[in-house]
Amino acid sequence: MVYNRRRIIKKKLKPCSADFMIDNNKGSSSAVVFGEMICQKLKVSAVEAVCNQTAVDLAGELRCNVPAFNGNRLNLEKHVLKDLAEKEDFNKFMTYIRDPREQVEEFIRKKVKKYMFEENKNKAPQILQKNSDDIQRFIRQTLFEATEKIKTEKGDINMWVKEFSISLRCKLKLTMNTISCQNFRDINNLDFLRVEIEKGLQIISKEMKSLSLTEVMNNRQKPDEILIDQLCNCCWERCPFCAAVCINTIKDHSPDKHSVPFHRPSGVNGWHKRASMELNNDFCTTSVASDKIFYPSPESEKSIPYKLYQTAGGKYASWSIIADGSMLPYWKWFVCRFQKEIEDYYKEKCKGWGEILPEWRKYTKEEALRSLDEMQSVGPPCALLHAQLSALS
Incomplete structure (x- = not known):
């Protein structure tokens, strides 16, 4: 009787145990598949996050450590002009003027490339590795806490998916919309899922x-583009006479007039005496103090005294040119060094x-x-520059 009773009990329990094993195996299999799907998304998002943060950090390093980037707009122009003079490439000069x-x-x-790949080729990889370690540590911690x-x-x-994705959002752009939890509702062992993801x-x-720095440079957010956005998001209007660039740091700064501390000989911008082939090599600051006249456009029949240049309206009215007679030796050297090239370019003569x-x-x-050192500038401290960049991270 005892033997038969055991057989009855065993017979009753066996199907139930089998069902449990099947459900458990099914849940585990689902967790493995689901974990793989999560990791595929994490990989893409993690790489992007690391590259983005590295770009921001490198931009901050560059603004503090590269003299051309750690000052104001005038400071940047000074370094661009120095670079042009050192290379003595006339075509580059004309690109800058036009x-x-x-x-x-x-x-x-x-x-940026020189700093990253030549001057500080060990620094940039260190920043990249640190950001990689940080993001992985963040993902693991978030996974555990969720x-x-x-x-x-x-x-x-x-x-779990909602909590995990929301917690990651502060550092990773992880979209879980394409993953349907409907097919994984049988996952009931979250610890097993966590282990699979780990x-x-x-x-x-x-x-x-x-990961290499090349991937950082090919990423959507690049250190050079960050700097370009910060340093070039300003006014780019050129003086109607000499093409010197307005130094205002605001794009649309109306009603304030455009201005520059140093003008150039207007001949570098192609200005010449009407009905002749004679270039005008007067500096704007000298012209507006003279009794000379100019024609606002090639089609103009009426001349305007330089002293009253703003009455010509349009682009002339939006500029403020101080008649202080200032003449930067840099542009005198440029005209002499490239006299023939300037004459050939404009088909005019000095x-x-x-x-x-x-x-x-x-x-x-x-x-x-x-003489370019006269273009003095005082840039914001590095701490402030990093604070400005932190908004991007």
Whole structure:
């Protein structure tokens, strides 16, 4: 009788145990698949987050450590002009005169690459590795905390996904919309799911060690683009006479007039005496103090006295040119050094009205470069620059 009773009990329990095993295995299989899907999304988001943060950090490093970037707009222009003079490339000069922003952006990009890959080739990888370690640590901590919270609340997989994705949002752009929890409702062991995701994170960690600075430069957010956005988001209006760029740091600063501390000979912008081939090599600051006249456009029939240049309206009215006679030696050197190239470019001559004064030819390139130091600037401290960049991180 005892034997038969045991058989009856065993017979009753066996199907129930089998069902439990099937459900448990099914839940585990679902957790493995679901964990893989989560890790695929985490990998993409983690790489992007690391590259973005590295770009922001490098931009901060550059603004503090590269003299061209750690001052104001005038300071940047000074370094661009120094770079142009050192290279003595006339075509680059003309790009700067005709399209200054293009030349400045090229200057910034080259400076960034040189800093990252030549001057500080060990520093940038260290920043990249630190950010990689930080983001992985953040993901693991968030995974643990989200799992513990939902376990305490006796929640399901839907609650876990919501908690995990919301907690990651402050550092990762992780979209879980494409994952349907409907197919994974049988997952009831969140610890098992966490372990499976941690296994995937180990693989991601190994792959992220091979991240290179090239990937940072190819990312959506790049250190050079961050600097361009910060340093070039300003006024780019050019003087109607000499093409000097307004130094106002605000794009639309109306009703304030455009202005520059140093103008150039207007001949570098192609101004010449009407009905002649004589370039005008007067500086704007000298012209507006003279009794000379100009024609606002090639089609103009009426001349305007330089002293009353603002009465010409339009672009002339929006500028304030101080008649202080200031003449930066840099531009005197430029006109002498590239006289032939300027004449060929504009099909005009430096003679008659545009005759180059003998004393201009005495300036050396070294003296021209030193004269740029008159373009003094005081930049904000590094702490403030990092604070400005923190909004991007």
